[in-house]
Amino acid sequence: VKGGATSHGAVVARGMGKCCVTGCGEIQINDIKREMYIGGYTVKEGDFISISGYTGEIFLGKVKLTEPQFDDNLKEFVSWCKEIKRMGVRMNADTPADAFLGKGFGAxxxxxxxxxxxxFQKDKIWTIRGMIMSxxxxxxxxxxxxxLEMQREDFYNIFKIVGDEIVIVRLLDPPLHEFLPKEPKDKEKMAEILNLPLIEIERRIRNMKDENPMLGHRGCRLAVTYPEIYNTQARAIIEAAIQCEKEGIKVKPxxxxxxIIGVGELKFIKGNIKAEIDKVFEEQGMKVEYKIGTMMETPRACLLADEIAGEAEFFSFGTNDLTQTTMGLSRDDSVKFMDEYHEHGIFKLEPFASIDVRGVGKLVKLGVELGKKANPELEIGICxxxxxxPKSINFFEETGLxxxxxxxxxxxxxxxxxxQSYIKSKK
Incomplete structure (x- = not known):
């Protein structure tokens, strides 16, 4: 129930195609009776409710639904837009189902x-829990x-759907607190999987807890501590790509x-990954083309983009975290006071919905200018x-992404x- 329309929970739900209503602070949940109370109503476990993620309304019972239509007229209109636009439009997709859906929409x-x-699919979470708690x-x-086995299969299935289009795989960036077992039964299962006493599992959970998870032991910091994690993922990506190539499917991983916060991390991790990939090429007796780049989501990375571009083959601005780190705002917590900021005219736009052009946008522009100057072949996008x-896309067109x-x-x-943004830029 925490956060707003641009919070982490809402973003994940949107990516899954699920309706989501956040910020329902008045809801009371009784875990023992398995009931929810709000506005004088009681909703029991198993009762039907209907929600509108667009309006934020929640209805008791089942509301009649209609399937959205992607008819021939809309398809023709979208095809015209694709002929006109300059920037590519890709999808954020983590599963074969996401990839299939996005491709159908024209990604x-x-x-x-x-x-x-x-x-997060099925029982796979126990594998990553076992890895991070080792x-x-x-x-x-x-x-x-x-x-390795799971990821190789995942990448293979996604590559097959996407075909000869680019697939950018972000290596593991786990907010550890989201993956650690919380319920007693889950802690007991983890103890069984690792063959350890329950008290040892609880000790490890305490030791791994970050005081500030967003700025804690995540992203590339995990690979500096444990290089084998990213090496394993790189191996899975390349082995899956080679399997596709053997089947006549040309892939672009x-x-x-x-x-990253500087070129030092990138050089260290890139060196390890390339060495692992070379081992795969030697073992398989064939090679595939690939690129190694980085996510630009900290102010320091944007300020040092020229140095980073010397090692990176592409940049992708992660504007969710770049907004948080630049503005010192939490996506999940800012909803508590952002209404007052709008009411008093301090902010005209919601910075997690439309990019803050004057602040965050200035860092993006600087990153693009420095990056392209140091490496004219650098591919640059935003994810x-x-x-x-649309408002942000207009800015990205002006910036030359x-x-x-x-x-x-x-x-x-x-x-x-x-x-539309490209047409405006030509006026």
Whole structure:
């Protein structure tokens, strides 16, 4: 119930194509009776409710629904827009189902495949839990072996759907607190999986807890501490790509390293990844083309973009976190006071819905200018939630980005907005 329309929960729900209403602070939940109370009503477990993610309304019972139509007229209109626009429009997709859906809407490849989201499917979460909670190389090696098999299959299935379009895979960026077991039964299962006493599992959970998860032990910092994690993912990506190539499917994998704050991290991790990929090429007796780039989501990375561009083959601005780190605002918490900011005229726009052009946008512009100057061949895009917002897309066109990427359900809007922005730029 926490957060607003641009909070992490809302973003994840939108990416899954699920309705979501957040900020319902008046709801009371009785875990024992399995009931929810709000506005004098009681909703019991198993009762039907209907929600509108667009209006924020919640209805008791079942409301009649209609299927959205992607008719021939709309398809023709979108095809005109695709002919006019300059920027590419890719999708943020983490599963084969997402990839299939986005491709149907007209997405040109994948601009962000979040590997940590893959583990929310079925029982896969126990594999990543086992990996991040491993306390020694032997435990981690066993967990990584399972992870390699799962990820290779995941990437293979996504590559097959996307075909010869680019797929940018963001290496693991787990907010650890989201993956750690919380319920007693889950802690007991984790103890069983790792063959450890429950008290040891609880000790490890306490030790791994970040005081500030967003700025904690996540992203590339995980690979500096445990290089084998990103090496395993790189191996899975390339082995899946080679399998596709053997089947006559030409793929274009691009590997993205998240949350860097300078070229040192990128050089260290890139060196490890390339060494692992070379091993795969030697083992398989064949090679595939690939790129290694980075996610630009900290102010320091934008300020040092020229140095980073010397090592990176592409940039992708992660404007969700770049907005948080630049403005010192939390996506999930700012909803508590943002209404007053709008009421008093301090902000005209919601900075997590439309990009803050004067502040965050200035860093994006600087990153593009410095990056292109140091590396004219640098491919630059954006994969934050702003990639599906028309106002933001207009700014990205003016800034000269090569592509935007957004959730599958926002691809159509992004295609139209990209065409409109290009027409405006020519006036």
């Amino acid at each position: 040109e490849g994948i601009g962000l495949c979040r590997t940590e989201h893959m583990f 306390d020694n190389p032997e435990e981690r090696a066993e967990a990584l072996k399972k992870m 691009e590997i993205m390293i998240p949350l 934050g939630e702003h990639g599906g917002d 090569d592509y935007v990427s957004c959730s599958p359900f926002r691809v159509l809007v992004a295609i139209v907005a990209a065409a």
